[in-house]
Amino acid sequence: MTEGSQPGRADTGQRYEVFHTDCAARDTVDHVTSRWGVWVLISLQRHDLRFYELRDSIRGISEKMLAQTLRALVQDGLVWRTVEPTTPPQVTYGLTEFGRDVGEPLLDLFDRITRRLAPEAGDREAAG
Structure with missing residues (x-):
């Protein structure tokens, strides 16, 4: 059973007013x-993960916050969720096409930041 849907693309003439609270x-x-x-979308960029694998890949996230975040992202159509009818149930999460499209720039941003910080970290160690 898979949950999550991908919203259709908006008509190219349609614009959203993201600064309005009802947008x-x-x-x-x-x-x-x-x-x-952000961290859920980055973690799922490389491959689909089960709930506990996803939790372990994101240090500091509680199960409650992960469940809430996943629920919202599934509802938005960014993440799909599949439940295998086993005991206990195996729940796997992955990115929809929409989720990949939104997540790629986040991964690029993360990569740019870590590349930029890497030399500075080495400079601080050398100076210390």
Whole structure:
């Protein structure tokens, strides 16, 4: 059983007013840029993960926050969820096409930041 849907592309003439509180796109932006949303999307970029694998890949996230974040991202159509009818159930998460499209720039941003910080970390160690 797979949950999550991918919203259709908006008509190219349609624009969302993301600065208005009732904008439909604003909730999705809030979920993607939340404290844990970014890390979930980055973690799932490389491959699909089961719940506990995902939790272990994101240091510091509680099971409660991971469940809430995943629920929001599934509802937004960024993440799919599959439940295998085993005992206990095996739940796997992955990115939809929409999730990959949104997550790629986040991964690129993360890579740019870590590349930029890497030389500075070495400079501080040499100076210390």
